[in-house]
Every structure is written in C-alpha cells, then in structure tokens.
Amino acid sequence: MATLNSIVRAVLAIDPSAPAIEHNCQWYTWGELSEIIDSVEAILTREGIGAGTRIGGILRNTPQIAAVIIATIINDRCVVTLNPALPDDKLVADINTLEIPVVIAEMVDWERPAVMAAVKQSGALGIAITGDRAEPVRVVLPRTGSGFRNDAAGVGIEMLTSGTTGTPKRIPLKAANFSRMVLDAAVFENRDIDTPPRLSRAVAITNTPFSHIGGIFSLFVTLSAGRKICMLDRFRVEEFVGAVQRHKPKVAGAPPSALRMILDADVPREALSSLVAFRTSTAPLDPDLADQFQERFGIPVLQNYGATEFAGGVAGWTLPDFRKYGEERRGSVGRMNPGIDGRIVHPETGEPLPFGETGLLEIRAKHLGDGKSWVRTTDLAKMDEKQFLWILGRADNAIIRGGFKIMPDDVVKAIEAHPAVLEACVVALPDSRLGQVPAAGYRVKNGASVSEDELRAFLRERLSAYQVPTQLVKVDDFVRTPSMKPSQPELKKLFEAA
Numbered sequence: 001m002a003t004l005n006s007i008v009r010a011v012l013a014i015d016p017s018a019p020a021i022e023h024n025c026q027w028y029t030w031g032e033l034s035e036i037i038d039s040v041e042a043i044l045t046r047e048g049i050g051a052g053t054r055i056g057g058i059l060r061n062t063p064q065i066a067a068v069i070i071a072t073i074i075n076d077r078c079v080v081t082l083n084p085a086l087p088d089d090k091l092v093a094d095i096n097t098l099e100i101p102v103v104i105a106e107m108v109d110w111e112r113p114a115v116m117a118a119v120k121q122s123g124a125l126g127i128a129i130t131g132d133r134a135e136p137v138r139v140v141l142p143r144t145g146s147g148f149r150n151d152a153a154g155v156g157i158e159m160l161t162s163g164t165t166g167t168p169k170r171i172p173l174k175a176a177n178f179s180r181m182v183l184d185a186a187v188f189e190n191r192d193i194d195t196p197p198r199l200s201r202a203v204a205i206t207n208t209p210f211s212h213i214g215g216i217f218s219l220f221v222t223l224s225a226g227r228k229i230c231m232l233d234r235f236r237v238e239e240f241v242g243a244v245q246r247h248k249p250k251v252a253g254a255p256p257s258a259l260r261m262i263l264d265a266d267v268p269r270e271a272l273s274s275l276v277a278f279r280t281s282t283a284p285l286d287p288d289l290a291d292q293f294q295e296r297f298g299i300p301v302l303q304n305y306g307a308t309e310f311a312g313g314v315a316g317w318t319l320p321d322f323r324k325y326g327e328e329r330r331g332s333v334g335r336m337n338p339g340i341d342g343r344i345v346h347p348e349t350g351e352p353l354p355f356g357e358t359g360l361l362e363i364r365a366k367h368l369g370d371g372k373s374w375v376r377t378t379d380l381a382k383m384d385e386k387q388f389l390w391i392l393g394r395a396d397n398a399i400i401r402g403g404f405k406i407m408p409d410d411v412v413k414a415i416e417a418h419p420a421v422l423e424a425c426v427v428a429l430p431d432s433r434l435g436q437v438p439a440a441g442y443r444v445k446n447g448a449s450v451s452e453d454e455l456r457a458f459l460r461e462r463l464s465a466y467q468v469p470t471q472l473v474k475v476d477d478f479v480r481t482p483s484m485k486p487s488q489p490e491l492k493k494l495f496e497a498a
Contacts, residue, residue, distance in 0.1 A: 003179060021229045047125055049125070054155075064129040076175065081160050092117075156173055234484070254280060259280065285301065285303045305333035343364075393410075414462045424441065
C-alpha cells in the first residue's frame with residue numbers, strides 16, 4: 001500500500017526537468033527541489049542528525065522552504081515551525097525555549113542580527129537556504145551545543161497554533177496521523193492513492209503560510225496529486241487574481257476574509273471565470289457572504305473545517321455534495337471526512353445529544369489518541385443524520401456580561417451586516433462591575449464610511465442590549481494570525497492602550 005513518503009518520492013522522480021513551483025512568476029523544477037532536499041539531507045547526515053530529530057524551520061512561503069519541509073518529513077524528522085512574521089523579540093523568545101539542534105532559514109532571516117545571535121547562543125547548527133541555484137544550501141553556524149531535546153520519534157510536525165484567542169501553544173502532530181489525513185483528502189478529488197502517481201498539468205494556487213497547518217497540509221496534498229503549485233507569500237487580491245488568470249485553475253481557495261476583499265475590490269466576474277469552486281477554511285464563513293460571492297461570480301463556496309490538533313481536516317464539502325445538499329444545508333461546513341466519526345454532547349454532562357441539537361463537538365478516528373476514545377473540541381456545533389456538521393462558535397470564547405452569555409460570532413455577524421463594514425472582530429474586556437464586556441474593532445469598505453454612533457444605532461436594532469459592544473474602534477486593518485484571522489490578543493492591546 002502506498003504511503004505519503006513513497007508517493008512524494010515517486011512524484012519528485014517522474015521528470016526532474018518539469019516545472020514544479022512558481023514563485024514571483026519564476027518556475028522551479030522538481031529537480032531543483034530534489035537538489036535542496038538532498039543537500040539538506042547530506043548536511044544533517046554528516047552531522048549525525050538522524051530520524052526523530054526536531055528541526056527548526058523559519059518557514060517563509062518559498063519553493064526552497066517547501067523543499068526543506070519535504071526533506072524533513074519524508075526523512076522521518078520533525079518540522080518545528082517558526083513564524084517569520086513575528087517581530088524579532090518574539091521569534092528569539094520562541095527559539096530560546098525550543099532546545100532544537102538545527103535551525104534552517106533563508107538568508108533574509110539570518111540577516112536579522114537578533115535571530116542569528118539567538119541561534120548562535122543556543123549552540124544549534126544553522127543552515128541557510130541561499131537562493132543561489134549554484135549553491136542552494138550552506139552551513140552558516142556550526143553546531144556547538146549539546147543536550148538538545150530528543151523526543152520527536154514518530155512526530156512529523158510540531159506546530160504553533162494560530163493564537164487567535166490567546167497565547168499560541170505548540171502541538172506535536174504524529175507523522176502517521178498527518179500522512180493519513182493527507183491521503184484521506186484524496187476523496188475530495190476522486191483520486192486513488194494506490195494508483196502510480198503522475199504529473200498533472202493543473203496548477204494549484206496556495207497562499208496559506210507554512211507556519212499554519214493549512215499551509216503544510218496543502219503542500220503535501222498538492223504534491224501527492226502531482227500538481228504544480230503557484231505559491232503566494234500571502235493573500236493579496238491583485239496577486240491572487242493575476243495567478244487565477246495566468247493558470248486558469250478550476251478550484252482555488254483562501255480564508256473567508258479573502259472573499260470580502262475580492263468583493264470589496266470589485267473584481268470583474270470574468271477574472272475568475274475558470275473557477276468552478278472556491279474552497280475556504282481557517283475561520284467561520286458567514287453564509288450571507290458565501291451567497292454574495294456565488295451570486296456575484298457564479299462560483300460555489302465550499303467550506304472545510306479542521307484544527308491543528310487533528311492534523312488537518314475534519315469535515316468538508318465536495319462539489320457533488322454541495323450541488324445536491326448545499327441549499328438545504330446552508331451554513332454547514334460539509335460532511336464528516338472519511339474515517340472520522342463525530343457526535344454532539346451536552347457541555348456539562350457529556351451525554352450524546354440528538355441530531356439537530358447544539359452542544360460540544362467530539363470526534364473519533366484511528367489516527368487520534370488510541371483510535372477508540374472520543375476527543376472533545378471546544379467548538380459548539382450541531383450535526384444531522386447524514387453527518388453534515390455546523391460549527392456555531394467556540395464554547396471557550398463566550399463573553400459573560402453580568403451573567404448574560406454573549407457569543408462573539410453573533411456580534412461579528414451583526415456588525416458585518418452593515419453595508420459599510422468590510423470585517424469585524426469582537427473581544428472581551430474586563431469590567432469591575434459586570435465581569436466582562438464586549439468591544440469590537442471594524443474595517444470599512446473602500447469608499448464607504450460609518451460613524452461609531454451610526455454603527456451603534458444599527459446594532460441596537462439587531463442585538464440585545466447586553467450584546468452591543470461597549471467600545472467600537474475603526475481600524476485600517478487588523479493584526480493577523482498566520483491563518484489571516486484577526487488577532488484577538490492584539491485587538492485587546494489596542495483597547496487597553498486607549
């Protein structure tokens with residue numbers, strides 16, 4: 001039976017001269033990726049850094065870093081993700097706590113003096129991805145330290161969560177679990193993983209950062225299908241639309257916030273005419289937004305649901321399912337993925353609830369835990385008898401205002417219903433009398449305006465009095481997590497500073 005590692009190795013070997021990844025409108029071949037993979041492996045082998053070792057990677061969205069991720073995983077080591085978007089002090093603090101024997105990064109990150117100093121002080125081996133095709137990889141710091149952690153046997157990725165609602169934490173993902181999730185994703189393409197792989201003429205457009213599980217997951221799904229990749233650093237409307245027009249994919253995707261940006265930018269319908277579906281994940285999708293997008297472009301929006309803790313996808317829409325059930329199951333994130341069972345339980349008693357009732361989602365799969373026990377999430381959800389799932393918010397994200405429970409997503413939806421508002425984010429602020437109160441930041445659409453008083457009056461017509469934010473602040477943009485969600489901790493800092 002084929003494995004993820006065997007499939008990826010086979011794809012790399014089919015035609016080394018064929019184009020593999022486009023970045024900044026420049027193509028890199030499968031052979032060039034393989035050269036970086038082999039060069040990294042040669043250095044690590046020479047240094048005695050074998051399987052089961054944690055390899056720190058400052059993961060920018062480039063073909064060279066994609067090769068580093070591939071090299072680490074297919075050679076049974078563990079990718080420890082480091083986010084290049086972090087300011088120096090936070091990135092250095094992360095490096096200082098990890099006890100990793102190797103750090104791999106592009107030259108732009110080795111040229112950050114604080115980062116170079118932190119890795120040197122740790123005693124880790126420093127490997128640079130140079131961008132020079134004549135010498136793509138070289139050592140920039142010798143390994144001088146010892147006593148590094150050696151506890152990653154069987155772990156494929158140590159991923160930093162997005163930190164949308166609080167301090168990010170690291171979660172180890174077993175290599176076997178990650179492999180299974182990638183291979184199971186073939187069902188969305190009606191692809192048989194045991195058929196010998198071949199190179200596809202199709203091009204997948206990717207924009208999710210590698211420092212988010214969705215970025216690495218997408219990389220390996222695309223690799224295992226033999227597709228070429230157009231790799232974007234992040235989602236920008238002009239670059240995304242240009243890539244769609246250049247490569248004419250049938251399916252593309254981005255977070256829900258990207259749908260708002262595309263609509264707000266007044267992108268012509270014909271610019272996305274090659275698409276038959278738009279996939280979205282990482283954040284809740286407002287059904288009204290999906291309807292607006294489909295009405296404007298004629299493209300159905302297929303939502304997926306997953307989590308870092310579960311190594312990827314849990315549920316999602318296939319296009320045939322959407323055509324058959326989409327209208328009657330509006331707002332669903334799709335059907336539970338193959339091999340994953342789901343149920344809804346009472347938040348306090350843990351008793352399973354009937355179909356259609358709201359409670360906490362629990363899932364069970366062979367690749368989770370012991371394969372038999374139910375794993376509880378913090379997501380409020382409901383399911384129906386055909387295993388379609390609705391995510392209704394996070395139980396641990398509720399704001400309790402004087403005894404009244406407020407779900408931030410309800411307030412966000414009300415704010416974003418205003419015709420001038422592009423995007424909103426709601427956070428809880430401490431209050432000496434009521435315990436907590438809601439506060440909100442919002443962005444307006446290009447050429448639109450709305451005053452705080454106007455927006456507050458609008459919300460009073462749509463929300464209960466206790467749900468209306470006590471503070472509203474207009475922002476040009478939000479500080480964002482790697483998955484492009486507005487960062488609640490950063491928005492809280494804005495209110496605290498004010």
